[in-house]
Amino acid sequence: MIYLEEFSILTPEQEEGWLHDNYNLHCTRQYYPFRVFETPLPQLKLGNITILYGGNGSGKTTLLNLMAEKLRLPRSTPYNRTPFFGDYVEMCRIRMAGEDTGYVEQIPYESRFIGSDDVFEHILRLREQNDARNLAAERAARQWGGDRSCLTRLNSKEQGGYDAYLAHMKARHTTRNRYISQRAEAAEREYSNGESAFIYFTQAIAERGLYLLDEPENSLSPNLQLDLVDFLSSSVVCGAQLVIATHSPLLLSIEGARIYDLDHSPISLRPWHELENVRLLFHFFNEHRDLFLNNRR
Numbered sequence: 001m002i003y004l005e006e007f008s009i010l011t012p013e014q015e016e017g018w019l020h021d022n023y024n025l026h027c028t029r030q031y032y033p034f035r036v037f038e039t040p041l042p043q044l045k046l047g048n049i050t051i052l053y054g055g056n057g058s059g060k061t062t063l064l065n066l067m068a069e070k071l072r073l074p075r076s077t078p079y080n081r082t083p084f085f086g087d088y089v090e091m092c093r094i095r096m097a098g099e100d101t102g103y104v105e106q107i108p109y110e111s112r113f114i115g116s117d118d119v120f121e122h123i124l125r126l127r128e129q130n131d132a133r134n135l136a137a138e139r140a141a142r143q144w145g146g147d148r149s150c151l152t153r154l155n156s157k158e159q160g161g162y163d164a165y166l167a168h169m170k171a172r173h174t175t176r177n178r179y180i181s182q183r184a185e186a187a188e189r190e191y192s193n194g195e196s197a198f199i200y201f202t203q204a205i206a207e208r209g210l211y212l213l214d215e216p217e218n219s220l221s222p223n224l225q226l227d228l229v230d231f232l233s234s235s236v237v238c239g240a241q242l243v244i245a246t247h248s249p250l251l252l253s254i255e256g257a258r259i260y261d262l263d264h265s266p267i268s269l270r271p272w273h274e275l276e277n278v279r280l281l282f283h284f285f286n287e288h289r290d291l292f293l294n295n296r297r
Helices: 012-022 060-071 085-091 116-149 161-172 176-183 193-204 222-237 276-287 289-293
Strands: 004-008 049-053 093-096 112-114 209-214 240-246 258-261
Touching: 004 060, 012 085, 049 060, 049 222, 060 085, 060 093, 060 112, 060 209, 060 240, 112 116, 112 193, 116 193, 193 222, 222 240, 276 289
Parallel strands: 049 240, 049 258, 112 209, 209 240
Antiparallel strands: 004 093
16 A cells, blocks of 8 residues: 655755755754755655665665654654754645545554664664563562561450551462562563564564664564565555565565665666575675585585
């Protein structure tokens, strides 16, 4: 399902013209997102899966941030921006599906931006919640032990009185586990960072919606990256549209993806097997192919 058909930013000439007309260039050096793209960026025509490929500093994340802000997609964590950012976003152009027919495809409310910081924040928040739950469980366990061993006599002020007596009797007739479960939430099962990240994606991406994913391969092993490829492919079949910033060869191999090579001049669509990162790995393994072939079973 396609919701966003086209996205375009300013040309270098438009950027310089606007900066010259609106700001004294000697007042600040923080122009972001102006002057990020040295090579003119074409109008991005988006498909069911669109991939923004490029090395560090190529502008992949900047494009996703501009799209997310232009479309007002929700996100969990802050991102790099300057006082110029809002003005730049206003000048970006989008084209939604159905504009030619007058039946514009509305972006579902499930749509969102998902970046590495969102995933890491989720993992840290889960750990903090589990730490608090474990602490509450430890306190409940100590309370259960103290109440059971209490020899309080009814109405004895010196030993706690009637309330302490009731607590003592309740503890005697309640198992330790049940006593704790009544007073503290059970901690959620904790996984490795990679497993937690993969689970996060499967929970955050619904069957409908536009999702902007910034380097989702972070923390994922090759096996989990391939699992993510399968999951994202199935999500598209169910009605999701994806725009992904990545330099992972495994994610770049997603069948049917439109891949914009931000490292190439001019920036253009290219097949995944021609991209520099992919070719680099191909040559690396080809140099060591005897090691693999001699150990075949």
